[in-house]
Amino acid sequence: MAARDSDSDEDLVSYGTGLDPLEEGAGRMGRRSGACSELRSGHCAPGWATERDSVSKKKNGDEDLSEFGIAPKAIVTTDDFASKTKDRIREKARQLAAATAPIPGATLLDDLITPAKLSVGFELLRKMGWKEGQGVGPRVKRRPRRQKPDPGIKIYGCALPPGSSEGSEGEDDDYLPDNVTFAPKDVTPVDFTPKDNVHGLAYKGLDPHQALFGTSGEHFNLFGGGSERAGDLGEIGLNKGRKLGISGQAFGVGALEEEDDDIYATETLSKYDTVLKDEEPGDGLYGWTAPRQYKNQKESEKDLRYIGKILDGFSLASKPLSSKKIYPPPELPRDYRPVHYFRPMVATTSENSHLLQVLSESAGKATPDPGTHSKHQLNASKRAELLGETPIQGSATSVLEFLSQKDKERIKEMKQATDLKAAQLKARSLAQNAQSSRAQPSPAAAVGHCSWHVALGGGMATLKASNFKPFAKDPEKQKRYEEFLVHMKQGQKDALERCLDPSMTEWERGRERDEFARAALLYASSHSTLSSRFTHAKEEDDSDQVEVPRDQENDVGDKQSAVKMKMFGKLTRDTFEWHPDKLLCKRFNVPDPYPDSTLVGLPRVKRDKYSVFNFLTLPETASLPTTQAPSEKVSQHRGPDKSRKPSRWDTAKQEKKEDSVSEFLSLARSKAGPPKQESSPLVNKEEERAPESSTNQTVNKGVDAQAEGEGSRPSMDLFRAIFASSSDEKSSSSEDEQGDSEDDQAGSGEANFQSSQGTDLGETSSVAHALMPAPQEPPPSIPIQKMQIDEREEFGPRLPPVFCPNNKDKHKTKKEHRRKKEKKKKHRKHKHKGKQKNKKPEKNSSSESSDSSDSQSDEETADVSPQELLRRLKSLPLRRQ
């Protein structure tokens, strides 16, 4: 196979080889029938086949890789798309062949055999009742068309002269009953072939077909007027005699010559009247026997002579165009002097107001009122002021002022860099000068200094001396250096001299001068080069918000039951707004459904990382970061690294239990409005204090999602209090395992958490310290603990204690007990956090109705609508024990 492949690969597809022998063709064609029925139908030029075809017949299967195989090398019009209309060129060729063939009309046979292939449009039209030769459109009555156009109607544009179109038809004035309609006339389509030659307009070259065989071409209508005599013997003879002649419009006529009438027109006697008739023949010539061709054309002839040939579809206008009316130029005022001079522009200030006045007076108009400026005296800023625009920052005197701050900086940097080069050169010369002038400063050196100052000073103007301390070891010297820089900035020429210690020797001074100069240069250069190598961070590393999808697929539990009942449809379907990538739309040839949005995928919203319960208290104050939002779980699910997703069986159970919380959250969110970022300072603090615990990044991305979830979860009782937990308690085996392993830390985390919610803070913190997890414990517990400490400084509403009334004391004494009790619930809880799912309102009834046994105290809350619940939450007074 390989050998064959390589073999066939080397085959070049070359056209022009003869077709296979006949006996071979039958089988092969049949096989390839699907791909190339064109060969059969005769639409492929017969007798042309690729070399490959002829070769491949020996190689079984190679044709699969040829033109019509699976990997075509060339683009071939398949039968489906081939034009079915008759090819004009081929038609002509056939006619030609028919004429020249020994038996004229032999191709008639071919025509009979030609497969009838019609285009789809053709067939469709036919089925709709169309027939060849008719036009397309509704059937019309002929009557109205014969009416003369209303003279009142003006015809604009290129309209055919009236009567010309109808003239051909309907001249026969038969009686047409009213109920007879006619198909519209077939219209020959306008030929829109582009003109790609250099011939004149409407030039037609010699048509060999017509020239040679004389089939009623227009060239033989040269004697146009005499066509009524076409039946004459002479006419026939003429046609026969001309069969091999050549005739053409521009044949033998030079480009610059005026065209002769028709140099090939042959005058025959038949064109002349040979018999004098008695009476007037009715042609109004009264015996004038000039050739017929001159008879009727007399008047139009002279027009045509300079107009040239009239294009198809056009006719000479009967009326001449009305000449354009020429209007005289406007009258100039008498005292108009065609000279313009520019008035000097003088800014209006207090000093030159007099001058202005004089100027304006000289211009012929006195300043009407100093208060109201004339139009020309206002500048842009004043106009803006008048218009009530906010003034642009800074005095807008130069274009540079309008640049953005960033651009300005860039320009400055550039300038600095160029200045620097010059300064370096200067500085070098300065160093030399300094050396030479060490003994006695010469005026030349002073000049050198001066120039150097100017050069360097410009570059240094923006530099801060504080950042770069080249002489930090010697504070005295550093001080002098800084002084030097300051002087430099102020542009003082003797900056160097001034700041040097007067007690130093000349030599020392000289050296220091060199040092300072070099240091200044170095500093400047290092500043600019370094700054060019760094860029600002695009994203804040320590942002406290995560992006989570706005909508999420909701509860699976309900869906499962729906599936069980085979109630597919609304119950099992979630619909989301989804934004395809722009490029994807382009590739799919689909208009972008959201052309204005830059979003891709599901819409996401930013939410605080630690914030789920912040939303509950958001409207009153800045929220307490007491509760860590479980949204990390979400981010974990939606995060970029999909390979890390939990396996399907634990998500499956999670999803069942999440919905009630998520629904509540979504409600709360909708109440609370856009989430705000509040917990950032605390988080930062946290990070500083506990750097050894992985940064909040890793925390949030969740290396160990499970442990993290456990640690950062709010009190279970809180959940239970808010929502009657769902009835199904079953958890998969994996969950149990995990639950066991994480039991301790989770319990402590929980306890901490609960303590933070409703109990004395002082106690809580101590407890929290006591319970502080070992260093090797997962990081999330640390943030919680820190937050509790922070809580003392932060004042704001805590989660109301009413939600965990029975836990308040318990959490210290009965921790163990509670842990056992809640062991199973934990999993549910952390899954609550894991995915906040929006749930349709009608669903909550089902989840709420399935109450668990341990939440009797909160039965009434379960009945209350979530909005009401939220309201109550907010209005509850803080209770301190």
Next chain:
Amino acid sequence: MAFPEPKPRPPELPQKRLKTLDCGQGAVRAVRFNVDGNYCLTCGSDKTLKLWNPLRGTLLRTYSGHGYEVLDAAGSFDNSSLCSGGGDKAVVLWDVASGQVMRKFRGHAGKVNTVQFNEEATVILSGSIDSSIRCWDCRSRRPEPVQTLDEARDGVSSVKVSDHEVLAGSVDGRMRRYDLRMGQLFSDYVGSECGRGCGTGREDGGPARGTPASLTYPSLPQGPITCTCFSRDGQCTLVSSLDSTLRLLDKDTGELLGEYKGHKNQEYKLDCCLSERDTHVVSCSEDGKVFFWDLVEGVLALALPVGRGVVQSLAYHPTEPCLLTALGGSIQCWREEAYEAEDGAG
């Protein structure tokens, strides 16, 4: 002068075994027709992809370049290129004629279960066990996907593409349809309780043949979706899941139109499809048969015995009653009873 359309024949099911090809590439993970149904692709567990003329049984080309078994392949509309995805997490774009790798898209974090071209073969969509669908641009040289559809919660087992939609079935029991024109995502939950403890027994052949790529989940609380497809009229979607059930859903509303049972599909990722004129629902089965159901009535029309083992994959001809099945290391070509080979080459 066009002849009137012949009267539509009653649908015929391909039940005559025309040919059996031993592909010689280990287990055949998938068999796929090309766009016009004249050729087929087989994905082998020996890292190769092969192009065949199934009717004549000739091997046209072998494409090697994958680093692990090939799990799915598709041909472009113009037959000029192929795409394939496999256990090496890569999606490969092949040049049909030269057999060369044109592009290799890397980015999936797990093995690629399914690949599809879009209508104009400008984008390859690949669904992976990493629960994402990635849209790779064949036009630009960008190494990253144009877009990643990561809504699935679990591995994506099946992706199908229409002119403006992407249909994806996932192991999380949901079928998601991304409508590019409307800019919406429709997520239909289809998963249901697995009938019985989904077994782990594999009755498939020896190691040389390899075992079918199974969705190895020790216990499955729901029915993960193994295959989805559009009906040819674009109105319905067919979903098969591991609860040995195929469901026909209304595409627009998600309502259940039909349910087809009787075959066995509890463990492996098996293919299903609709017949060439949407008359029948066709599915592989783990008991070595191919099942045909009448689409409207939902009754079993035919259980076509293919052989011993799991019928791993199947492909239905786009226009004719012609079926390809893959079982073990070979593929079978089936035609209707009345079919007679047109050419003598058979």
